[in-house]
Amino acid sequence: MEVINQMTVVGVGLIGGSLARAFRKQRLCKTIVGVDINAEVIKKALQFKVIDQGTLDLKEGVRDADLIILAVPVGVIGTVLKEIKTYIKQSAWILDVGSTKSDIIKQAEEYLKDRPDLVFVGGHPMAGSEKAGVEWSDPYLFQGAPFILIPLAKNPRSEVLQLSQWLERIGARVVIMDHEQHDLQVGYVSHLPHLVAAALVNVLSRNFTNINEVLSLSGGGFKDTTRIAASQPNIWIDIFSSNRQKLKKILDHFLEELIEVKKMLSRDDREGLFEYFSKARQIRTEFFEEEK
DSSP, X not given: OOOEEEEEEESOSHHHHHHHHHHHHTTXXXXXXXXXXXXXXXXXXXXXXXXXXXESOHHHHHTTOSEEEEOSOHHHHHHHHHHHTTTSXXXXXXXXXXXXXXXXXXXXXXXXXXXXXOEEEEEEESXXXXXXXXXXXXXTTTTTOEEEEEEOTTSOHHHXXXXXXXXXXXXXXXXXXXXXXXXXXXXXXXXXXXXXXXHHHHHXXXXXXXXXXXXXXXXXXXXXXXXXXXXXXXXXXXXXXXXXXXXXXXXXXXXXXXXXXXXXXXXXXXXXXXXXXXXXXXXXXXXXXXXX
C-alpha cells in the first residue's frame, strides 16, 4: 500500500486529530502537519504527538502535502479550498470531512475546474462525540464506522480506490454515494436525531421552572437520547443551514409521525400504539442484531 509522504490536517480538532492519530498508528504517512487558526490548539496537538509539525499559516501548511484533510466547519470548507488551490502540489488528494455534502461538492467542482490534476473527494465519517477538541482525539474512532465518500465525476477510479484503502486500513467501512443521497439519508439518521435531542431538553426548560428537579428524575433513556445535545452549537448551525431544504422535508415527515401518535392517544387506541412501538422495535432490533 502506498505510504503518504506528508499529510496535512487543516483544523486539528476531534475529527482531524483522530484521523491524524489513526493514520499514524497504521503507519500510512511519514509526516503529519497540522494547521489551525488557534495557536493553543497547535500547541496541544504537538504535546499529544497528534502532529509532527504545526503552523497557523494555511498556505505554508498545505504546500508540500500529498493528502490534505479539511476538518474545518462546513460553512468555511469552500472558502478554505478556494484559498489554498493555487498552492497545492501537483496531483494531491483533498478530503473534506463535513457533515453535509451538496454545497461542498458544488464548490469543489467550481473552484477546482482549473486544477484537474487534484483529486478532491467529499467525505463524511459517521463517527464522533459530543466532546470537542484535539485532546479528545482517538485513533480508534473510525473502527467499524461508515466513512461516506462522494467523489467528483472527474476523479480517476484508481485514486478514489487508493483513498478508500487508506480509510479501510484505519478500520472504517467505506460507502460511496452521491451528494443528494448523502444529505437526505444523513439528514434522517444524524441531523434529525440531534434536533430531537435538543428539543427534548428545551421542552423541559419551557415547561418547568425548576428544570434541575425534573432532570434529577431522569434515567438512562433520557441521558442516552439527549447526549448529543451537548455538542457544540456552532458546528450544528452550519450543518442545519447547509442542509435546510432536505431538513424541512424530513421535519414534515417527523411531524406526521407525532400527529399520528397524538391521534392514537386521543382515541385511546391501545392496539394502534402497540403496533406502532412493535414495528419500531422489530426494525431496530433486526438491523442492529445483523450488524453484530
